[in-house]
Amino acid sequence: MTLGFLFYTFYDVSSIAIRLFMLCYIPQRHNPTTAMSWLLAIYLWPWMGLLLYGIFGSTNLPRERIVRHEALLKSLKPERKSFRRTASENPFCLQEELARFGDLAEKLGDMPITSGNDLALIDDAALFIKILCGEIAEAQKSVHLLFYIFAFDSLTEPLFDELEKAARRGVECLLLVDALGSKVFLKKDTERLTAAGVRVVRALPPGLLRRTATTARYDLRNHRKIAVIDGAVGFTGSHNVIEPSYGGKAKGRHWHDLTLRLTGPVVAELQGVFLEDWYVETGELLSRQESFSKPDCSGLGVVQVLPSGPSYPLQNFQRLVVAALHASREQVTITTPYLIPDEELLHALETAVLGGVKIRL
Structure with missing residues (x-):
């Protein structure tokens, strides 16, 4: 057996093992859209996909x-x-709708109004x-x-x-x-x-x-x-x-x-x-x-202060924004230098528009 034969045999066997392992591992840790993207990358390029997943795959802090x-x-x-x-x-007195958002924010960030x-x-x-x-x-x-x-x-x-x-x-x-x-x-x-x-x-x-x-x-x-x-x-x-x-x-x-x-x-x-x-x-x-x-x-x-970030497992700010979008009735204005919406946020925006809400980005 030549060295080249051993290398390609190892590469083929390890590639199959990587695909099978990640097929079980990734869907448990990501939403369906993200999981499908990673699985596709790993299926096409097993070792490169595994390396990229090791660097960028998890959004959790150590x-x-x-x-x-x-x-x-x-x-x-x-x-x-x-x-x-x-x-x-x-x-203080807040409208019922605002008070509900305040309660949600307190549950997410443990800080009251x-x-x-x-x-x-x-x-x-x-x-x-x-x-x-x-x-x-x-x-x-x-x-x-x-x-x-x-x-x-x-x-x-x-x-x-x-x-x-x-x-x-x-x-x-x-x-x-x-x-x-x-x-x-x-x-x-x-x-x-x-x-x-x-x-x-x-x-x-x-x-x-x-x-x-x-x-x-x-x-x-x-x-x-x-x-x-x-x-x-x-x-x-x-x-x-x-x-x-x-x-x-x-x-x-x-x-x-x-x-x-x-x-x-x-x-x-x-x-x-x-x-x-x-x-x-x-x-x-x-x-x-x-x-x-x-x-x-x-x-x-x-x-009210609502802290968010990778230290908080519930995506605090996004959950509050999505809740507000679903509760909107007339108009929503969003001003941000960065907008990379995930599936949940996109659905909330689309639902608001279909419900007659004017969305300004």
């Missing part, structure tokens, strides 16, 4: 990260109970950086920042300056950034902040095949944008910390984002989301005394 996340959620239960007490002490909040919408990147700088300049206890893209440029330089000043005067400054979204910053611009005392941590550093508590798939990213100052003032939305023309300056384009500045009980919920991600990445449980403060409940805003 088990170690999930365990950390669940442990932190349990430890935050006292704070979550206080959120609920705050909500019950500040009664809160009232007594004050909120302001910021639709300009320069104004967002200016307001955030002002809050950091007044910080006395803590500055917690979580961003997908964090970069040093002419727009964000004042933010770097304020972070340095805050850290040098003894404020706890924690910066959590996505390992790929902020890779330029992590490679070139962390030294000035860490030298001043700012703690910089990478979120979801990528791993190719072997994924552990400290690594994740290349396409599983942390896209959150959260800032919490002294546990009392929060920001969340779609602004990254970067000049808004990034990626499109040559064509005269820029990103148009929105951010909410928040005060009131809802800030504790944003802080809880930050604490979850910080603990998953570092294994460090931050001080409750430094992280939470007694909220000002004088505002009129009713707000």
